[in-house]
Amino acid sequence: xxxxSSASLLDGLARRITLxxxxxxxxxxxxxxxxxxxxxxxxDREAEAFPxxxxxxxxxxxxxxxxxxxxxxxxxxxxxxTSGTTGVPKLVMHSLEGLTGAIAAVQGREERIVWATFxxxxxxxxxxxxxxxxxxxxxxxxxxxxxxxxxxxxxSRAGVTHLSGTPSHWRRALMSPAAGAIAPRYVRLSGEIADxxxxxxxxxxxPRAAIGHAYASTEAGVGFEVTDGLxxxxxxxxxxxxxxxxxxxxxxxxxxxxxxxxxxxxREDGAxxxxxxxxxxxxxxxxxxxxxxxxxxxxxxxNVGGLKVxxxxxxxxxxxxxxxxxxxxxARRNPITGAIIVADVVLxxxxxxxxxxxxxxxxxxxxxxxCRDQLPAHKxxxxxxxxxxxxxxxxxxxxxxx
Amino acid sequence: xxxxxxxxxxxxxxASEQNKIVAPxxxxxxxxxxGLDSLCFAILVSRLEDKLGIDPFTxxxxxxxxxxxxxxxxxxxxxxx
Numbered sequence: 086x087x088x089x090s091s092a093s094l095l096d097g098l099a100r101r102i103t104l105x106x107x108x109x110x111x112x113x114x115x116x117x118x119x120x121x122x123x124x125x126x127x128x129d130r131e132a133e134a135f136p137x138x139x140x141x142x143x144x145x146x147x148x149x150x151x152x153x154x155x156x157x158x159x160x161x162x163x164x165x166x167t168s169g170t171t172g173v174p175k176l177v178m179h180s181l182e183g184l185t186g187a188i189a190a191v192q193g194r195e196e197r198i199v200w201a202t203f204x205x206x207x208x209x210x211x212x213x214x215x216x217x218x219x220x221x222x223x224x225x226x227x228x229x230x231x232x233x234x235x236x237x238x239x240x241s242r243a244g245v246t247h248l249s250g251t252p253s254h255w256r257r258a259l260m261s262p263a264a265g266a267i268a269p270r271y272v273r274l275s276g277e278i279a280d281x282x283x284x285x286x287x288x289x290x291x292p293r294a295a296i297g298h299a300y301a302s303t304e305a306g307v308g309f310e311v312t313d314g315l316x317x318x319x320x321x322x323x324x325x326x327x328x329x330x331x332x333x334x335x336x337x338x339x340x341x342x343x344x345x346x347x348x349x350x351x352r353e354d355g356a357x358x359x360x361x362x363x364x365x366x367x368x369x370x371x372x373x374x375x376x377x378x379x380x381x382x383x384x385x386x387x388n389v390g391g392l393k394v395x396x397x398x399x400x401x402x403x404x405x406x407x408x409x410x411x412x413x414x415x416a417r418r419n420p421i422t423g424a425i426i427v428a429d430v431v432l433x434x435x436x437x438x439x440x441x442x443x444x445x446x447x448x449x450x451x452x453x454x455x456c457r458d459q460l461p462a463h464k465x466x467x468x469x470x471x472x473x474x475x476x477x478x479x480x481x482x483x484x485x486x487x
Numbered sequence: 488x489x490x491x492x493x494x495x496x497x498x499x500x501x502a503s504e505q506n507k508i509v510a511p512x513x514x515x516x517x518x519x520x521x522g523l524d525s526l527c528f529a530i531l532v533s534r535l536e537d538k539l540g541i542d543p544f545t546x547x548x549x550x551x552x553x554x555x556x557x558x559x560x561x562x563x564x565x566x567x568x
Binding site for chain 1: 505
């Protein structure tokens with residue numbers, strides 16, 4: 086790794102670096118610092134922002150002055166926080182090599198690459214890009230595209246060639262007038278299920294870009310990338326030899342690779358993987374023909390009168406329909422079946438403009454009728470609400486428990 | 488629209504969507520004989536909550552389902568008061 090890279094400036098300096106994103110609740114600081122055995126806080130916040138945390142604080146702020154890289158004296162353990170839904174996030178340990186392996190492979194030998202990412206750089210998806218600064222110019226944190234009416238587009242000014250984010254990030258970006266101002270050569274999706282509607286849309290907006298959806302999670306690391314423009318992945322991937330091994334057990338994807346996290350820190354049972362080194366991702370798969378499709382999270386299953394529904398499989402059907410930008414399927418408690426599913430749907434600008442006044446009955450009926458054609462009855466939403474936007478959490482994923 | 492007519496209209500919508508044939512909705516019609524299955528009732532309760540803003544099943548402590556169509560209507564009418 087080149088000596089002047091941001092990664093080598095940090096890696097080797099500290100025995101351990103724990104990255105906390107800006108939205109982390111203050112009450113989690115103390116337990117996370119204890120679990121990580123932190124000795125020092127590096128922050129741009131005041132001391133009062135860390136209640137109950139008696140650690141020396143190193144203040145930092147922009148601009149950061151470049152300096153000579155100090156000698157490496159150890160290998161650094163990189164601790165990332167899981168984007169779990171409730172409670173104190175788990176700390177997941179990675180090495181620099183594991184974190185950067187997948188991005189290094191993408192970079193190839195291309196002459197001039199300018200990466201940008203919608204991810205927070207303190208999350209797995211963003212950190213990879215940040216650390217890849219050793220090979221390319223990197224602009225991490227490109228939020229301009231995500232605001233509804235950006236006045237400027239930093240990505241276009243910076244000449245971004247490679248851009249990464251979650252499917253939710255991309256759906257929002259496509260709603261932005263600035264989406265057409267950039268012409269990336271490479272579009273990367275990860276962190277959520279990339280459905281066919283979104284892949285097709287990206288291809289339409291960025292006809293010259295290579296579009297890849299990568300399977301990655303904080304624990305499992307980057308598993309594989311799919312570049313054939315289709316959702317899901319070929320079943321033949323399971324038979325592939327090499328660095329990354331995959332298998333499906335009880336419907337969920339298991340991955341073993343040099344990029345998986347080494348362990349959880351600060352927990353009695355620190356194992357991320359099973360005895361054979363496989364990480365259970367909790368992501369459920371369905372085999373249709375010669376392809377596997379992601380149907381949702383094991384923990385996210387909704388039980389409708391004893392029948393299982395993955396919200397994501399219903400969203401995929403809704404998102405595929407004309408006039409739909411994105412959707413969120415969720416459970417509503419029900420006295421008869423325990424739960425029933427309902428959907429919030431964001432329309433495309435064109436479809437919204439076509440509505441006469443506030444009357445959205447026509448399009449709601451049409452969406453429901455297509456769902457009924459393509460899904461068993463218990464998977465069809467009982468009702469659909471047209472909404473202006475959906476919440477995307479800091480980690481870039483659709484806020485499912487809002 | 489009265490509570491009763493809203494219920495009737497929602498029942499007809501749900502039934503046609505689910506390809507069910509509804510029996511004539513007289514007050515003494517047992518709901519089990521209405522032609523609707525439990526998923527239909529689940530959808531009905533959910534839609535009525537959207538329309539009327541109430542879910543009397545959750546609001547009340549009674550867990551059993553109403554027996555006849557007229558009871559169901561009264562259940563909602565009372566809750567809507």
